[in-house]
Amino acid sequence: MIEETKARKILRKFRYGMVGGGIGSLIGDVHKRSIDLDGSAQLVAGCFSRSFETSLETGKMYELEENRIYRTYEEMAKAEAAREDGIDFVVIVTPNSSHYPISKAFLENGIHVVCDKPLALSSDEGRDLKRIAEEKGLLFCVAHIYTGYPLVKQAKLMIENGDIGKIRSVRGQYIQGWMATPVEKTGNKQAAWRIDPKQTGIANCMGDIGTHIEQMMAYVTGLRIESLCANMTAYLGRELDNDGQVLIKYEGGASGMLWASHIVIGHDNDLSFIICGEKGTLEWHQEQPNDLIVKMLDQPTQVLSRGNGYFYPEVNAAVRIPSGHVEGHFVAFANIYRGFTQDLEALETGAPLKYDYPGVDAGIEGNVFVERCVESNRNGSAWVKF
Numbered sequence: 369m370i371e372e373t374k375a376r377k378i379l380r381k382f383r384y385g386m387v388g389g390g391i392g393s394l395i396g397d398v399h400k401r402s403i404d405l406d407g408s409a410q411l412v413a414g415c416f417s418r419s420f421e422t423s424l425e426t427g428k429m430y431e432l433e434e435n436r437i438y439r440t441y442e443e444m445a446k447a448e449a450a451r452e453d454g455i456d457f458v459v460i461v462t463p464n465s466s467h468y469p470i471s472k473a474f475l476e477n478g479i480h481v482v483c484d485k486p487l488a489l490s491s492d493e494g495r496d497l498k499r500i501a502e503e504k505g506l507l508f509c510v511a512h513i514y515t516g517y518p519l520v521k522q523a524k525l526m527i528e529n530g531d532i533g534k535i536r537s538v539r540g541q542y543i544q545g546w547m548a549t550p551v552e553k554t555g556n557k558q559a560a561w562r563i564d565p566k567q568t569g570i571a572n573c574m575g576d577i578g579t580h581i582e583q584m585m586a587y588v589t590g591l592r593i594e595s596l597c598a599n600m601t602a603y604l605g606r607e608l609d610n611d612g613q614v615l616i617k618y619e620g621g622a623s624g625m626l627w628a629s630h631i632v633i634g635h636d637n638d639l640s641f642i643i644c645g646e647k648g649t650l651e652w653h654q655e656q657p658n659d660l661i662v663k664m665l666d667q668p669t670q671v672l673s674r675g676n677g678y679f680y681p682e683v684n685a686a687v688r689i690p691s692g693h694v695e696g697h698f699v700a701f702a703n704i705y706r707g708f709t710q711d712l713e714a715l716e717t718g719a720p721l722k723y724d725y726p727g728v729d730a731g732i733e734g735n736v737f738v739e740r741c742v743e744s745n746r747n748g749s750a751w752v753k754f
């Protein structure tokens with residue numbers, strides 16, 4: 369067994385609150401279970417729903433004290449800031465349109481923020497959140513959790529190390545099939561708000577999962593987008609896109625294509641990439657997250673398998689169980705929270721911050737990406753500067 373899979377010491381258990389994540393919702397519970405995996409923070413407060421009854425029911429299920437289950441997020445931010453034992457950070461897992469006001473309320477009350485993606489409805493809102501966080505000296509994490517997978521870190525480190533040479537061409541995709549039929553008409557709450565521009569913003573699919581694959585490619589390759597052109601399509605009479613392809617020219621000459629879709633039947637959560645350099649190619653699939661495929665010039669294909677001794681130490685530090693014991697989504701989430709809570713610890717001990725999690729800049733870049741894609745699509749898929 370490699371050393372890194374052993375249990376780690378937690379310096380202090382942080383206290384956190386949640387906004388959104390009421391019973392019947394999707395991602396709040398995944399955040400909680402992922403934080404519980406390492407035990408670095410405990411849920412102590414919440415405003416889980418706009419319905420106080422649902423909020424109460426959810427808070428009781430999580431064994432919270434009743435006086436820390438709130439009617440509104442505004443009330444929660446003020447009350448928690450005023451308590452000696454108030455929350456250290458808040459997790460925001462509401463639909464997109466409320467990310468900005470909720471994040472702002474907690475930042476203004478001196479509370480660190482983890483906000484789900486997309487960060488805000490516009491890059492201007494995102495920049496405003498960055499400004500407040502910086503002024504107050506607060507940490508801000510955006511839950512682009514897919515970069516928490518150990519083998520994604522390995523791909524990033526191999527590229528930084530020059531293993532596949534200068535990058536020439538990349539392809540990233542995040543395709544799902546769950547909205548291939550009008551599920552919003554059959555009581556699917558998650559689909560209903562995603563197709564509504566008032567709740568989801570100027571784009572649906574490109575903001576919802578396009579931002580995930582954009583952030584993934586930026587994280588792994590380090591490439592910056594110079595310009596892009598996008599083709600986005602709305603199906604089933606919906607107002608916003610369900611499918612989109614983006615061609616990209618990166619600074620330094622590399623080229624790329626990204627595909628985000630909610631209507632690809634048979635693809636459940638197919639986030640994957642191919643990164644082609646001058647010496648070799650890396651390939652990774654989120655649905656087989658424990659393998660990284662490496663194809664070097666004139667050599668047979670290698671499959672690197674998570675948890676073995678040949679990985680970079682930072683990669684094995686992100687692993688919880690030995691090789692061959694399958695790890696997945698919760699661990700990727702937990703790795704984002706590990707990076708975030710390690711920086712919270714560093715703020716208390718005076719150690720240097722490592723920023724080993726997607727920060728507010730990644731969120732702003734996601735918003736810019738969506739804005740440029742929509743602009744390009746409206747102009748007949750014209751090339752636009754990033």
Ligand SMILES: NC(=O)c1ccc[n+]([C@@H]2O[C@H](COP(=O)([O-])OP(=O)(O)OC[C@H]3O[C@@H](n4cnc5c(N)ncnc54)[C@H](O)[C@@H]3O)[C@@H](O)[C@H]2O)c1
Nearest residue numbers: 388389390393394395415416417418461462463464484485
């Ligand atoms: N990081 C990821 O991998 C990932 C995955 C899925 C969803 N998301 C993001 O998470 C967010 C939530 O998505 P979801 O699918 O869980 O949505 P959902 O509809 O399942 O849940 C939203 C929850 O927020 C609550 N809510 C709404 N407004 C509120 C308010 N003002 N105060 C308190 N609670 C409020 C709702 O009652 C509900 O409980 C979205 O921004 C989505 O893009 C991220």
